[in-house]
Amino acid sequence: MISAERFHNDDLSGLVLLERADVRVLTPEEERRILMELDAHRRVLAAGAEDRRLPDAAPDFDVQDFVRTLLAAGPATSDEEAVLLATAKCYNATRTRLAMANLRLVAHVARRYRDRGLSASDLLQEGFCGLLTAIDRYDVSNTTRLASYAVWWIRQSLQRAVAAGVYPVRLNPRHLQKLAESSHEAEDPNRKPARPRSSSSEATLKQIHTATRPALSLDAPIGDAGGSSLMDTLSYPSSDEADDPDQGEQLASLIDQLKPRERMVLQLRFGLNGQESRSLSQVSQVLDVSKERIRQIQDAALAKLRALARRDRSCCEVG
Known part of the structure; x- marks a missing residue:
């Protein structure tokens, strides 16, 4: 699975958890015995819930919901409630013991979701919740190991946590899976997609990718020198700049020094020469290239304009 040393650099709390004595891989015989014990407790609780079922109660039995109800009710008032309360406590203790034994599985799956805005301890916690759900839903008639069954639930819990807490736009697990697959393809250019993508895909x-692009601070410096910020480019011009009649001619002279494709992108994006300004998507449709490619051309053209403007300013000062 995963060693404690691999988790040390991420989070000290994860290292401490993985070093606990009850975090160990169970033998198939030990795991089966604990699962059978859990199933026996679940049957007793299910029978008790059936006796207490209200006319408008949900038809599906949620063992953990019933356990929480029993534990929140306080001391038992009858022998039947005492048996159910003791069974609920035994179920929770056995469930926790089985989950802790599989914590290294959670850490192994959680490695795939690192560097997405959640700490290692948060990933462990969210994955652990998915593991608990898998234990509650596991059917002992299953021939597969608990680990094989639990991986899907752990991934679902991690994907929901990442989608809810990291990106400014909420993503569903299916979209997160697409994002993960594209990240793996970017890391390994020789890797072929699992299935061909359609134009809609x-x-x-x-x-x-647009929704998950990191937010930009308005105070972020622009250029290597860092003398100006993004806010400066969005602010209104000063009165001197606004009244300068040569400013338009100077800008036109600088733009003429760009490549034709760069000039076209800037003209379409910012409405130069009397044209209407367009969004990145609209420009990409006009030029029949991707929106990301338009953004790259725009950034390169603006960087060239800044360099040309600095060069002309330096020449004027020298002269």
Whole structure:
């Protein structure tokens, strides 16, 4: 699975958890015995819930919901309630023991979701919740090991946590899976996609990447020198700049020094030469390239304009 040393650099609390004595891999015989014990407790609780079922109660039995109800009710008032309360406590203790024994499985699955805004301890906690759900839902008639069954639930819990807490736009687990697959393909260019993507899938993937793009601070410095910020480019010009009649001619002279494709992108994006300004998506449709490519051309063109403007300013000062 995963060693404690691999988790040390991420979070000290994760290291402490993985070093606990009850975090150990069970033998198939030990795991089966604990699962049978859990199933026996679950049957007793299910029978007790059936006797207490209200006419408008949900038809599906949620063992953990019933356990919480029993533990919140306080001391038992009858022999039947005493048996159910003791069974609920035994169920929780056995469930926790089985879950702690599989904590290294959670840590192994959680490695795939690192560097997405959640700490290692948060990933362990969310994955642990998915493991508990898998234990509650596991059927002892299953021939597969608990670990094989629990991986799907652990992944679902981690994906929901990442979607809810990391990105400014909420993503569902299916979109997160697409994002993870594209990240793996970017890391390994020789890796082929599991299945060919359609044009609609490519469009969806572009939207996901746009939604997960990190936010930009208005105070972030622009350029290597860091003398100006993004806010400076969005602010209104000063009165001197606004009244300068040569400013338009100077800008036109600088833009003429750009490549034709760069000039076209800036003209379409910012409405130069009397044209209407367009969004990145609209420009990408006009030029029949991706929106990301338009953004790259725009950034390169603006960087060239700044360099040209600095060069002209330096020449004027020298002259």
